[in-house]
Amino acid sequence: MRTRPLKVALLGCGVVGSEVARIMTTHAEDLAARVGAPVELAGVAVRRPSKVREGIDPALITTDATALVKRGDIDVVVEVIGGIEPARGLITTAFEHGASVVSANKALLSQDGAALHAAAEQHGVDLYYEAAVAGAIPLIRPLRESLAGDKVNRVLGIVNGTTNFILDKMDTTGAGYQEALDEATALGYAEADPTADVEGFDAAAKAAILAGIAFHSRVRLDDVYREGMTEVTAADFASAKQMGCTIKLLAICERAADGESVTARVHPAMIPLSHPLASVRGAYNAVFVEADAAGQLMFYGPGAGGSPTASAVLGDLVAVCRNKLAESTGPGESAYAQLPVSPxxxxxxxxxxxxxxxxxxxxxxxxxxxxxxxxxxxxxxxxxxxxxxxxxxxxxxxxxxxxxxxxxxxxxxxxxxxxxxxxxxxxxx
Amino acid sequence: MRTRPLKVALLGCGVVGSEVARIMTTHAEDLAARVGAPVELAGVAVRRPSKVREGIDPALITTDATALVKRGDIDVVVEVIGGIEPARGLITTAFEHGASVVSANKALLSQDGAALHAAAEQHGVDLYYEAAVAGAIPLIRPLRESLAGDKVNRVLGIVNGTTNFILDKMDTTGAGYQEALDEATALGYAEADPTADVEGFDAAAKAAILAGIAFHSRVRLDDVYREGMTEVTAADFASAKQMGCTIKLLAICERAADGESVTARVHPAMIPLSHPLASVRGAYNAVFVEADAAGQLMFYGPGAGGSPTASAVLGDLVAVCRNKLAESTGPGESAYAQLPVSPxxxxxxxxxxxxxxxxxxxxxxxxxxxxxxxxxxxxxxxxxxxxxxxxxxxxxxxxxxxxxxxxxxxxxxxxxxxxxxxxxxxxxx
Known part of the structure; x- marks a missing residue:
């Protein structure tokens, strides 16, 4: 094993970042064995340096994320800040300084994925983002690698835990939307401002990322039709029951019947109770993938939360570190099919x-x-x-x-x- | 894109092999775009050369698999013969001649995985085998790569479609074992000699492979406790129902509570109807994975059949071809933890x-x-x-x-x- 460590800069130390740091520290030997070299946390950029962060050496903490990324000895930047800026600028700077990037940033990837992939390729580094879609559930890697020899026709999934919690609550208790939302907020499943979840923005970003990878084309957030679930009523659930259905907020990416275009959309929909997605409860996520040769696959698990998201980040971190050691890069953007997105x-x-x-x-x-x-x-x-x-x-x-x-x-x-x-x-x- | 093609030798042209050949031919452009170079079927080794094989150039057919593997210009060997010999000898010969190998051979991998991995590493080539476990369901790659930064504690799955079909039939119709087996045979879900399936040998081989990867240790077929499901009776199902359970043939790989050893076993077991595995119907497979950070994940899909298995083979083929082009290799065996297998x-x-x-x-x-x-x-x-x-x-x-x-x-x-x-x-x- 190489003794010189790979150096990792962590941008953001909230719910996900602190868990990434914790696991990097407590499982350092495992990570080293799996990567083939020690993996060292070299710096942690935060907004509030005074906050007590258990288990993290205070000397690693900085408020100057840009300087950390520009240090010159950083092998991998883990970006768990979220949002467009400063994340985008920091990622681009990381590439320019030869660092690969692991990101959990669905908003940024769904808006600027193509440009970021191009920048990574230009600098010969990796951009991995399994954590951006459905937390711990392996989805990006299976779509991008396991199904690389197949033709994906459809991706149909529950990719937002907050809305699934609310809809599940409405379904099982007969509660109205507001009552179910209040409970989700009280239990910490919904944020104080739940707009991004309940209006489908979060799911739409994930749909854009999934559609792009599944169809080897470019699909941006703007291409995704979006309807939230704030107008779903108890009466709708009653109607659904009469049809032997329930209601879920679905992200649906489809190849058109003629194969010449794709669509991506997020909206509430009735699905039969016999469909495996119908029994996805609480804040869990699940994604159905239909491919020509593979048939119907389903991936299920916790779609959010500090630990599950950290698991996905760390899986990418190991892969990116291995690539660094091998002086190679993993698969980049695959958009050769250039299928247009239909309205x-x-x-x-x-x-x-x-x-x-x-x-x-x-x-x-x-x-x-x-x-x-x-x-x-x-x-x-x-x-x-x-x-x-x-x-x-x-x-x-x-x-x-x-x-x-x-x-x-x-x-x-x-x-x-x-x-x-x-x-x-x-x-x- | 590189114009010189990567050359693939296909060993075996049965249910899986013919589907691999078909997709390689009909989707050649997609595969080329995804790999970054054309992928050419350079030869197909078969036992019965006189059999008509639609869509395959007769000039590619040979009965001399060894000569094909030794040709010197083969980049990747796809082994879908199954069994120990001649598969093992051919794979070793392929490595010696610089070819990477994609295999669907669970029997061989569960018996000689360590030696084969060592041989691949010695020759600087890849050994991939997603298709060896649960057909099209991405499992090896998620365990080996997506969860590389996590600690897997348990793998619990239905990994044999034949026995799941039989048990599902017994559960839903009240049929006895023999009656359900007869129906499975008539429908092509069970082979004329169903021993490997119903006695749990097939599932045990998969359990060995999964346990080895999940726990970064070496687990061989001989280490797996095995009980078949031929003695499960209608009375057992009645008892299970009284407990709110059903009966499944499960492959179970567990880390001991103290973390210092692992176990792997295959046997029929009662599981609660509320467990997601309880609703896996017919010949489908599904595998639950429990990891420290990720929590509970489930992977579901068709566990056998020509097309699904071919999908997994082709996903590996694309990965291995990309590695060849990058002059690198993917992750090899990871057995550093060396956890012993308890009885x-x-x-x-x-x-x-x-x-x-x-x-x-x-x-x-x-x-x-x-x-x-x-x-x-x-x-x-x-x-x-x-x-x-x-x-x-x-x-x-x-x-x-x-x-x-x-x-x-x-x-x-x-x-x-x-x-x-x-x-x-x-x-x-």
Whole structure:
């Protein structure tokens, strides 16, 4: 074994960073044996240097992240700050100084992945980011390496633990959205400002990263259609149950039927209770991958949290250190397929639509005509009436999102339709 | 991209090999883009050259596998023959001639993995074998690379599709073992001679491979305790149901509580219906991994079949080809921890024991005394009597397998115990 250690700079020492530092210290011998050389924590950049950080030598702490990255003797930079800047600048500076980078930064990767990969390649170093998607669950490496000889057609997953906790709570207790969110916040599963989670921004960033890798193309956050789950109601769960379904916030990346384009989207959807994703409880994550030869694979585990995310960071750290020792680099960006990302209107799926309608003869015929005129074929209709009001639940066959939008717009213009109570996509069948 | 192709020799062209050849031909452009150079099928060694092989140039076919491997221009040898010889000799010869090897050979790897890894390292080439365990499911790479910075404590999995199909059938239809086996055979899920599957040899080979990688130690097939599932009865399933459990043939690799040794075993076991492995249906495989930082991960998918296994082979082929181009090698054997493998007697788990006893007062007291004398603590007892005969079902707390064996031997010697109807371990709680 080489005795000269590989030097690691840690940027950020919060929930994930402190766990990375702890494991690097307590498992130093294991890491050295697995890498083939000692791995030394050479510096830790933080915002609040006065905070007590158990187990970390105070001499390693600095507030000057840029100087740490520029030191010249750093082999690997671990970036767990998050956000766009200063993370982006620090990563680029690290590359320029010959350091490989391990990052957990989904926001940055989903926005600037291509440029960062290009910079890493230019400087002959690695950029690894398993921790950016679904915490400890190995996903990036299986997609990028294990399935490198296969053709991935679909990635369908629960990639946000906060929203899965809330939806699971609504499903099992009948609670409304706000009540379930309050509980998630109290238990620490949701942040004080839950926007990034509940509006689907976090999941959309992960969808962009997964789609890019799965389809060997460039997919950015802006390419991902996004709907949050704040408008999912207890009534929606009741409707889902009647269909033998539950509701999950899904990230869905698909290759079009003709293979010439891809789509990526995040939205709440009904999935059958028999689907393995339906039984993913609490804050767990799980991702289904469908490939030509492999068939259906599922990856399941804790999608967030300090320790699980640190596990993913450290797995990348070992790989990047091995590459450093071998003076090689791992697989870089693979975007050769250059498949364009189609808009949401091109997505083809099934829909569950609840309408409030007047309870009089001929309404169903009117509604059915609107569906037919827009080329959306109806699978089932359920009508329920009371006191002159009625509800009509329509489940369609597969149709394009554009046709469905046209249908809904026309339905809203019917005198006999009082309102569109909910529209939900049905996936995983 | 490099224009000179990497040359691949394929040894074996059965269910898996023909699919590897087909995908290499039909997806040549994708593979080239992902590797960074064209990947050319340079020769295919078969036993029956006269067989028509659609899509494979007849000029590539040879019966002389040794000559193919020795040709001198082969970059990668794909071994999908299976068995010990001639596979072992051919792989060794390949290494000597500078070729990396991708293998799906669980029998060989579980018996001679250490020697083969040493030979690969000596010649500066790769030995990859994702396809040897659980078909298309990425397991070797996640354990070897994604979790390289973590400490794995337990691997618990369904790694044989044939036996899972049979047990699932028994569970859902109430069929007996023979009836379910006959159906598996008729549907092609079981081979004409099902011994390797139903007696647990196949699963034991996979357990040895997984344990070695998970614990960074050497675990051979001989180290794995093995019980088949041919004696599981409909009555066992009825007992399992009463406990809220089902029965699966599990491969279980564990680090001892003190961390100083490991165990590996394959046997039928009851697991709670709430455990994710309980809902793995048909011929699917799934593996649970528990690690210090990552927590509980699960990997699920098709564990066998031509296409899924080919997917795993091709993923390895791409990795090995990339390494060849970079003039580097991937991670080799990691056995630095050198943890010894403890015998089955040291395994600690819970037990479900059914006894046929005389239906008279004092029997339960006698039986309970035997358990107490052997230090096995009883969790629950259920007594059922009719016509002078009675059955006694005992579920224990956690105890060592040695204590349990002692208990059972002593029970057999009791006059009031007519017989031990079944002993089954209870896992996954």
């Amino acid at each position: 949401m209107g091109d997505v083809v799926t099934r829909y569950h639509i609840s309408l409030d309608v007047a309870d009089k003869p001929g309404v169903l015929a009117q509604v059915a005509t609107v569906f037919a005129e827009h080329g959306v074929s109806i699978d089932t209709v359920r009508q329920q009436g009371k006191d002159g009001e009625a509800s009509l639940v329509v489940v369609t066959h597969r149709a394009s999102d554009a046709s469905l939008s046209g249908t809904v717009e026309a339905l809203r213009n019917l005198d006999t339709v009082r309102g569109v109570a909910s529209i939900m996509r049905v996936e995983g069948e | 089955m007697g040291d395994v600690v788990t819970r037990y479900h024991i059914s006894l046929d006893v005389a239906d008279k007062p004092g029997v339960l007291a006698q039986v309970a005394t035997v358990f107490a004398e052997h230090g096995v603590s009883i969790d629950t007892v259920r007594q059922q009597g009719k016509d002078g005969e009675a059955s006694l079902v005992v579920v224990t707390h956690r105890a060592s397998d040695a204590s349990l064996s002692g208990t059972v031997e002593a029970l057999r010697n009791l006059d009031t115990v007519r017989g031990v109807a079944s002993i089954m371990r209870v896992e996954g709680e």
